[in-house]
Amino acid sequence: MGWKLAPGVGFCHAGNDLIFLDVRSDRYLQLCGERRAAFERLCAREPNDSGAMEGLIGTGLFARSETPTAIAPIEVDVPETDLAAAPVPRTGLPFIAAAARSLYWARKALLPERLAATLDGFTTAKRAAAGDADDMALAALASAYADARRWVPIPPRCLVDALALYRLSLRKGFAPTLVFGVRSHPFAAHCWLQSPSAVLTGTAEEANNYRPLLAI
Secondary structure, three states, X not given: OEEEEOOOEEEEEEOOEEEEEEHHHOEEEEEOHHHHHHHHHHHOOOOOOHHHHHHHHOOOOEEEEOOOOOOOOOOOOOOOOOOOOOOOOOOOHHHHHHHHHHHHHHHHHOOHXXXXXXXXXXXXXXXXXXXXXXXXXXXHHHHHHHHHHOOXXXXXXXXXXXXXXXXXXXXXOOOOEEEEEEEOOOOEEEEXXXXXXXXXXXXXXXXXXXXXEEEO
């Protein structure tokens, strides 16, 4: 038996910092000093003394695995393009209403007590989705959402918009990727929705300023 990341946990190296996101606890955590050294030994499958392992287990970031330990940061290619140059399709009242419903839903879905269940639901729905690879059609949907979003009186926020567009995309049979990223000195966190070829919420320039640590 080995160890793995607990459900809803991701990590990355942001500069010289080792930063974790634990969705279920709604927190970011930096491992330093002895705990970081113990984590690096764990990843290398080197022995840790009981005190070091207790310190790691106490973070809640790790869970037992039936297979040998295999812990590594995610690899996500963040596109260099976004929707800035994309044509804006004409949106009618039905789509504006659909965007509004998704935004009001997202505002509740991101609450700490609901976010983990929201992301679990997205993961399940994404597996069942058609996963249409038509990036142009997905970009057109995202552009329509951005246009319709202007009429909804909810302040822009990266997670609200990413969740709202994710929900709309899944209902249309698309399977985009929700990416959480961080940077350090000073610490900042961001999230965005992307397809293989474009950042769909926010800008590509902003997304590329962050190091991905969890993708849904």
